Amino acid sequence: MTPADLADLLRATAAKVLVERGLDPEVLPAEVTVERPRNPEHGDYATNVALQVGKKAGANPRELAGWLAEALADADGIDSADVAGPGFLNIRLAAAAQGAIVTGVLASGVSYGTADALRGTRINLEFVSANPTGPIHLGGTRWASVGDALGRILSAQGAEVTREYYFNDNGAQIDRFANSLVAAATGAPTPDDGYAGAYIGEIAATVVANHPEAVGLPEAQRHEVFRREGVELMFAHIKQTLHDFGTDFDVYFNESSLFASGAVERAVSELKGSGNLYEKDGAWWIASTEYGDDKDRVVIKSDGSSAYIAGDIAYFQDKRARGFDLCIYMLGADHHGYIGRLKAAAAAFGDDPDTVEVLIGQMVNLVKDGAAVRMSKRAGTVVTLDDLVEVIGVDAARYSLVRSSVNSTIDIDLDLWTKQNNENPIYYVQYAHARTCRIADNAAAFDFASVTPDFGLMSADREGELIRTLGEYPRVVATAAEMREPHRVVRYLEELAGAYHPFQSDDEMRVLPRGDEPVTALNAARLELVKATRQVLANGLGLLGVGAPERM
Known part of the structure; x- marks a missing residue:
């Protein structure tokens, strides 16, 4: 019996009890909350439904809890139900009912944890979108990991997700980038507002190798060659880096196309026509304070x-025109002002502001030997995705960056994430998966095929804890999708590994027979439990884009 099954049983039982007592069942919530108690001695699950609806129904909450406990006593799959405090209900499941979780996992396989909550919803998920003026820094790396994981999690809930990279190839930063390349190619000093780092020299040298004539061209033509070729080379590097990191995009959208196609001009014209743009001091402003922004914003400057x-407004309109129901923007720590302006832009077009969601990610710091790591070998002033992967590998990099809420700044201790022991969180989880694989492989030497598992025999605390943890997985994934918080899956996997390692290490929980002992129904049940754990660990790691090794 899964937590969802138990919640359904509780609601049905509560409705029946209220009707029998002449009370109104309409006070019941659509979904009854079921939680695992912090203290396992209190039971397998607990609910506060009696406290939640008792007074509304005209009953004493504790008395209502007692009626529910009596009604549940004879229910299939329930071992006991006890009242606690002012009206809490603590429930223990029968061992066989817990076994249904194991069989459910194995029957669902890779689909375990998926749902249809977002079926029919088209989501545009824009993340990373780093300027094509340098390698991806740690902030962008965090979004490459979190954004990709979020896309997988939303898809697991049935959403149609388009991963999009907004290519900022328009504006002053591109001119500064081109000027920096020209300076490197001609031996001139880097401009004061330019870009430094070994990569500038590498790209400049490649442009010269491909176009030897470029250095001798008139200034405007030379600038255009280095701009065009340099941006193309830089973005090719960015795309390859992301691909090697396991993050690929469905759409690469060029900012410049909004201006070339007239999309910006059309969006501005529409807002002028609706009265949501007004002229002041020779400039055109969007009346964004009318829609909750902290100040009105200049869209067209006085020159x-x-x-x-202006590009942001046209870009949102383009996304909606492509049929997306929800546009999620994943932006850096210095972009808080974009929340109000993007929602205001949606409202100004007569759209629901909630079609826009903005997630803000905080900074990432690297630490080694207790000190901050600040310099990159290639980029000069920043640490890049390539630098992080070179030290700790792709899996550890992705996992470490998703592990915490994006609302918090994180320090990645390079010494910790390179350890090959259980102190390293990803090693701890991946090693749990490898251990399940080893058990399954070794089981091939025994005659398990002729023995029927008896889940009713698995009554030990370690078995029950592991089974109930497996049962939580679908709810964790659903909550991670709803809250846009992939780190919930990471923490769950560590909890699952924390339940599995003691189970396998406990000699009382032997899965495989010793020597010539025959395979028992309990051995067979435990092997199914191991296989189910293997499946859920693999499913969860898959949602994070992290490998599930079979040997370590």
Whole structure:
């Protein structure tokens, strides 16, 4: 019996009890909350439904809990139900009912944990979107990991997710990048507002090798060659780096296309026509304070050039025109102001502001030997995705970056994440998966095929804890999708590994017979439990884009 099954049973039982007592069952919530008690001695699960609805129904909550306990006593799969405190209900499942979780996992396989909650919802998930002026830094690396995991989790709930990279190839930063390349190619000093780092020299040398004539061209033509070729080379590097990191995109959208196609001009014209743009001091402003922003924003400057928000407005309109129901933007720590302006832009077009969601990610710091790591071998002033992967590998990099809420700054201790022991969180989880594989492989030497598992024999605390943890997985994935918090899956996997390692290490929990002992129904049940654990660990690691090794 899964937590969802138990919640359904509780609601049905509560409705029946209320009707029998002449009370109104309409006070019951659509879904009854079921939780695992912090203290296992209190039971397998607990619910506060009696406290939640007792007074509304006209009953004493503790008395209502007692009626529920009596009604549940004879229910299939329930071992006991006891009242605690002012109206809590602590429930223990029968061992065989817990075994249904194991069989459910194995029957579902790779689909275990998926659901249809977001079926029919088209989501545009934009993340990373680093400027094509340098390698991806740690902030972008965090989004490459978190964004990809979130896309997988939303897809697991039935959403149609399009992963999109917004290619900022328009604006002053591209000119500064081109000027930096020209300076490197001609031996001139790096411009004061330019980009430094070994990669600038590498790209400049490649441009010269491909176009030897470029250095001798007139200034404007030379600048255009280095701009065009340099951006193409830089972005090719970014795309390859992301691919090697396990993060690929469905759409690479060029900012410049919004201006070339007239999309920006059309969006501005529409907002002028609706009265949501007004003229002041020679510039055109969007009345974003009308829609909750902290201040109105300049869209067209007094010199006639477009402010950055002009592209954002046209870009949102383009996404909606492509049929997306929800547009999620994953932005860096310095982009808090974008939350209000993007929602305001949606409202100004007559759209629901909630079609826009903005997630803000905080900074990432690297630590080694107790000190901050600040310099990159290639980028000069920042640490890049390539630097992190070179030290700790792709799996550890992805896992470490998803492990914490994006709302918090994280320190990645390189000494910790390179350890090959259980102190390293990813080693701890991956090793649990490898141990399940070894048990399954060794089981081939025994005659398990002729023995029927008896889950009713698995009554030990370690078995029950492991089974109930497996049962939590679908709810964890659903919550991670709803809250846009992939780190919940990471923490769950560590909890599952924490339940599995003691189980396998306990000699009382032997899965395989000793010597010539025959395979028993209990051995067979435990092997099914091991296989189910293997499946859930693999499913969860898959949602994170992290490998599930069979040997370590």
